[in-house]
Amino acid sequence: MNVRSDFPFFRQSPPVPVYLDNAATTQKPECVLRAIRDFYETTNANVHRGAHRTSRAATEAHEQARASVASFIGAASPSEIIFTSGTTEGINLVAQTLTYAGTLSAGDEIIVSTDSHHSNIVPWQLLCERTGAVLRVVPLTEDLRFDGEAYGKMLGERTVMVAVPMVSNALGLRLPVEEIIERAHSVGARVLLDAAQAVAHEPLDVQKMGCDFLAFSGHKVFAPTGTGVLWGRAELLDALPPWKGGGEMISSVTFAKTTYNQLPFKYEAGTPHICGNIVLAEALRYVRDLGLPAIRAHEQDLVERLCAGLAGMPEIRILGGAGGRTSLVSVHSPNVHHYDLGMLLDQMNVAVRTGHHCCQPLMQSLGITGTTRYSVALYNTEQDIDVALEATRRALDMLR
């Protein structure tokens, strides 16, 4: 896959970092940057409100973007696509509307996995504090996989929601989401998938997967920060109450009573990130044109090369082993602090992420404070991997 020239970031004056921090955020292709400029040069107006033609053009582009997102993730209708500021907001939307719905009783259960990002833990803790519901946590097996047996025992008639990442951002391992969904549905629970680490790396089809909600962030899939999507099945979103009040989410307002707009606008109070949402669709078009199967195959080769190189370094351990992983690898060493390794790699022009990766409970369960994480995207090359491996070897020599 030879797409690096599509990304102006890599064309800046040297030294351009060997960028292996894609799980945190991705670089943006020229077509996305051009779409931002085009929007503000030609189509900039507020949506849904104006009689004038620029507002109509902005509205049309915005709603066309919604339809493109729906098609990208296999949604039944664009009205199931709620534009958000990212994964975090999407999960909070579901947790808070469920809180406001008044349908939860004390003792109802929400299940998350140990390898969840804080944004798939804290919103549910808030819900539990306010409703008396209980948070249950599925442990990991010894090889750091989702423990299906423990999950099966946890599921029951009190289970209301199962919320899990499709891919763990700290370990890079894919969860068995198809099985998780089937088993949750067998007890009548709903399933929310956190697709933050999946959306740029594997095809998503919400209807085929059979989940109930799915959230992702635009910036992890080559779109600007501050963009994202919550998808939910229409009948579920319809049944939940609104959470933020303001313009656009209403049908009519009097001081005595307000009625609410239909989907998706009921959940989009205020002026949306118009440009960002339009550009998100452009980023998804870019990914779709390259083809997720081809992207995946390319990234798989890179990750295998990375794992093979890292596995040969006795000081470090690949968390979760080399197999069954997607686009990232986390390593830990009992003798080398992840922060020192990250700083030395930075001095050698290699950008990785160190720390707890917003997964403190996972780190606690592993008895460590953090890892060094290498994450790839479609523009990375074998040369990037080789440079990162050589830099890691040198850094470990220096830290020995």
Ligand code: PLP
């Ligand atoms: N979930 C996972 C698995 C993530 O990796 C991240 C970000 O790293 C998030 C949620 C939160 O995403 P955002 O900060 O874009 O809302």
